[in-house]
Each structure stands twice: as C-alpha cells, then as structure tokens.
Amino acid sequence: MRPSPGTARLDPVAVGLALGWIADRALGDPRRGHPVALFGSWAGWVESHTHRDARSAGVVTEAITLAPVLALGLTAQRLPAPARTAATTALTWAALGGTSLGREGTAVHGLLATGDLPAARRRVRNLVGRVTDDLGPDDVARAAVESVAENSSDAVVGTLVWGALLGPTGIVLHRAVNTLDAMHGHRSTRYARFGWAAARLDDVLGWLPARVTVLATAAAAPRRAAAVLRTAVRDGRAHPSPNAGPVEAGFAAALDVRLGGRTVYASGAEDRAVLGSGRAPVTTDLPLAVALADRVGAITLAGALLLRVALRRA
Numbered sequence: 001m002r003p004s005p006g007t008a009r010l011d012p013v014a015v016g017l018a019l020g021w022i023a024d025r026a027l028g029d030p031r032r033g034h035p036v037a038l039f040g041s042w043a044g045w046v047e048s049h050t051h052r053d054a055r056s057a058g059v060v061t062e063a064i065t066l067a068p069v070l071a072l073g074l075t076a077q078r079l080p081a082p083a084r085t086a087a088t089t090a091l092t093w094a095a096l097g098g099t100s101l102g103r104e105g106t107a108v109h110g111l112l113a114t115g116d117l118p119a120a121r122r123r124v125r126n127l128v129g130r131v132t133d134d135l136g137p138d139d140v141a142r143a144a145v146e147s148v149a150e151n152s153s154d155a156v157v158g159t160l161v162w163g164a165l166l167g168p169t170g171i172v173l174h175r176a177v178n179t180l181d182a183m184h185g186h187r188s189t190r191y192a193r194f195g196w197a198a199a200r201l202d203d204v205l206g207w208l209p210a211r212v213t214v215l216a217t218a219a220a221a222p223r224r225a226a227a228v229l230r231t232a233v234r235d236g237r238a239h240p241s242p243n244a245g246p247v248e249a250g251f252a253a254a255l256d257v258r259l260g261g262r263t264v265y266a267s268g269a270e271d272r273a274v275l276g277s278g279r280a281p282v283t284t285d286l287p288l289a290v291a292l293a294d295r296v297g298a299i300t301l302a303g304a305l306l307l308r309v310a311l312r313r314a
Contacts, residue, residue: 009312010081011308011309011312012081012082012084012085012088013084013085013088013163013164013167013168013308014164014304014305014308014309014312015085015088015089016084016085016086016087016088016089016091016092016163016168017088017092017160017163017164017301017304017305017308018301018305019085019088019089019092019093020088020089020090020091020092020093020095020096021092021096021160021297021301023089023092023093024092024093024096024097024098024099025098025099027093027099028099028100028103029097029099029100034094035094036094036095036175036179039069039175039176039179040179040183042065042068043065043179043180043183044183046061046064046065047061047065047183047184050064051190051194052194053190053193053194054193054194055193055194055196055197057194058184058193058194058195058196058197058198059197061184061194061197062180062184062197062198062201065176065180066173066176066177066180069172069173069176070169070172070173072168072172073091073167073168073169073170073171073172073173074169076088076091076167076168076169076172077167077168077169084167084168087168088163088167088168088171091163091168091171091172092159092160092163092171094175095159095163095171095172095174095175096155096156096159096160097151097155097156098152098155098156098293098294098297101127101147101148101151101152101155101156101290101293102148102290102293102294104123104126104127104144105127105144105145105147105148105286105287105289105290105293106286106287106290107123108120108123108124108127108140108141108144108286109141109144109283109286109287109290111123112137112140112141112283112286113283117136117137117140120137120140121133121135121140124140124143124144124147127143127144127147127148127151128143128144128146128147129265130143130263130264130265131264131265131266134264137282137283138280138281138282138283141281141282141283141285141286142259142261142280142281144286144289145251145255145257145259145281145285145286145289146248146259146260148251148286148289148290148293149244149247149248149250149251149252149259149289149293150244150247150248152213152247152251152293152296152297153206153209153210153212153213153243153244153247154178154206154209155178156293156296156297156300157209157210157212157213157216157296157297157300158174158175158178158205158206158209159171159174159175160297160300160301160303160304161174161208161209161212161300161304162174162205162209163304164303164304164305164307164308164311165307173205174205174209177198177201177202177205178202178205178206180198180201180202181195181198181199181201181202183198184197184198184199185198185199185202186267187267188266188267203241203242203243206243207242207243209243210242210243210244210246210247211246212300212303213246213247213250213296213300214228214229214232214236214246214247214250215229216295216296216299216300216303217232217247217250217251217254217292217296218250218254219299220254220292220295220296220299221254221292224253224254224256227253227254228250228253228254229250230253231249231250231252231253231275231276231277232246232247232249232250232253233246234249235249235252235260235273235274235275235276236248236249236250236275238272238273238275239260239272239273239275240270240272245275248260248275249275249276251289251292252275252276252278253276253278254292255278255281255285255288255289255292256276256278256279257276257278257279257280257281257285258274258275258276258277258278258279258280258281259274259275259276259281260272260273260274260275260276261274
C-alpha cells in the first residue's frame with residue numbers, strides 16, 4: 001500500500017522537531033532519569049579513567065564519550081520514516097531545555113519580587129556557575145538574564161539548528177558536546193588543559209546557533225532589531241566566549257539593558273566587558289527576558305522547519 005501524496009511529502013525530521021518542541025513546552029524536562037543526566041554520568045565515568053593534565057587526554061576522553069552518542073544518532077537517522085519521526089521527537093524533547101530554563105528564570109524572579117534574596121541567590125545557582133553568596137538583587141537579576149540569554153542558544157536554538165541540518169545526529173551531537181563543555185570546559189587547575197578539547201568543540205558547534213540566535217532576537221524585538229544586530233557585532237567580540245558574547249549583547253539591546261561587568265567564579269574574579277548601553281538590569285527584567293527567549297525559540301523552530309522543507313525539495 002502506497003502512502004498518500006500528502007504523507008509522502010512530510011519530512012520525518014521536521015515533524016519530529018515540531019513535536020519535540022511541543023513536548024518540551026508541555027512537559028519540560030523529566031524529573032528523573034533525564035537522558036542528559038545519564039550521559040553526564042557516562043562522561044564522568046570515562047573521565048575518572050582517562051583524566052590527565054594534558055590536552056591529549058581531553059581529546060581521547062571526548063572521542064570515547066561521544067562515540068555511543070554518534071552511534072545513537074546515526075542509527076536513528078537510518079530508521080524508516082515513522083520510526084525516525086518518533087526518534088527525532090524523543091531526542092528533540094530530551095535535548096531541548098527552554099521550558100525548564102524559563103521556569104528557573106521565573107522562579108528567581110518570584111523570589112526577588114518577594115524580597116527573599118538568600119533563596120534567590122541559591123536558586124540562581126541552577127542557572128549560573130558563578131559565586132552568588134554576596135550578590136545583591138540587581139546582580140542576581142543580571143546573572144539570571146545573562147544565563148537565559150546564553151542558554152537560549154545552547155539549550156534551544158542549537159538543538160533546532162543542528163537538528164534541521166543533520167537530523168537526529170545533529171541533535172544528539174550538539175547536546176552532548178554542550179554538556180561536555182559544561183563539565184570539562186572550565187579554567188580551573190583540573191580542566192585548564194584537559195578541558196581544552198571540550199571547550200573548542202563546543203565553540204565550533206555553537207558558532208552557527210549563536211548567530212542564528214542573534215537574528216532570531218532581532219526578529220523577536222522588531223522595534224530594536226537594528227540595535228540588536230549593531231550591539232551583537234560591536235560588544236559581542238569583547239566577551240571571552242565567541243558565542244555567548246553576541247547572544248548576550250543581542251539580548252541586552254533587545255531589553256535595553258547592559259550586561260557583563262565584574263563576575264566572580266570559584267577560580268577568581270573576571271572584569272568582563274559591558275554589553276549593551278542601556279540601564280542596569282533589575283528584577284522586573286527577568287520576565288521580559290524569559291518571554292524574549294520563548295519568542296526566539298518559536299522563531300527558530302519556524303526557521304528550522306522552513307529549512308527542512310527547502311532541503312527536502314533540493
């Protein structure tokens with residue numbers, strides 16, 4: 001029995017990306033047994049057996065850790081159309097983090113709005129890796145806005161972009177590489193050399209999604225679109241991350257705030273360049289940042305689906 005013409009024209013990856021995005025919006029991340037957490041446990045086990053204070057050890061570790069992930073993606077890529085749709089849906093849902101990101105940002109806003117600064121300092125640690133013990137309310141708001149911006153690219157746009165380009169393999173590869181960067185890409189004594197491979201690979205895979213995020217941010221804030229593009233180019237390059245810089249600068253311009261500045265990590269303080277030329281962020285900017293991130297995700301999904309249509313026609 002032949003499929004109907006309409007069914008034959010449906011792209012399994014496009015349908016899977018859309019259904020996975022809907023699942024993330026409806027369900028968020030699973031509370032237990034999250035596939036990304038399971039991958040993190042696997043990566044930690046490999047690291048415990050391969051760690052040495054050398055770049056070569058990091059390269060070997062990343063290769064071993066990513067091998068089963070690539071095998072999973074390539075296997076899903078070769079499934080028949082209905083099964084490929086189901087696999088893409090599941091992988092997209094597992095990889096996306098937009099809903100959980102928004103919930104965390106909203107929770108921090110709620111604590112700040114009620115004046116519970118100690119709890120807000122603790123809660124924002126779910127979003128950032130910096131030291132939060134001495135942050136004031138506006139500093140907590142700034143940290144949360146910066147994380148919402150950066151993770152919109154890492155946890156939403158990257159999945160959709162690489163899923164549209166490479167299907168299931170792109171989805172799992174991007175999420176795994178980004179997770180390894182979060183685990184190994186630190187400037188601490190343990191990871192300064194060992195984590196070099198994880199950080200550089202994440203920079204490579206994050207380059208395109210970061211630029212797509214800037215474009216989506218401009219589209220999501222049309223009245224400030226020119227400022228978003230201008231600020232991302234002007235200020236983004238001063239950030240230590242080639243990808244987080246343009247994204248955070250674009251969000252700063254869209255919200256008419258300024259981000260960056262002094263940031264304290266366990267490894268020491270960094271005086272980062274200021275991104276944007278608006279006022280300092282305050283508590284009420286957090287819901288605006290979350291709403292902006294939601295629009296950026298929806299716009300990127302639309303672009304990813306259009307790309308799949310174009311690729312299928314080609």
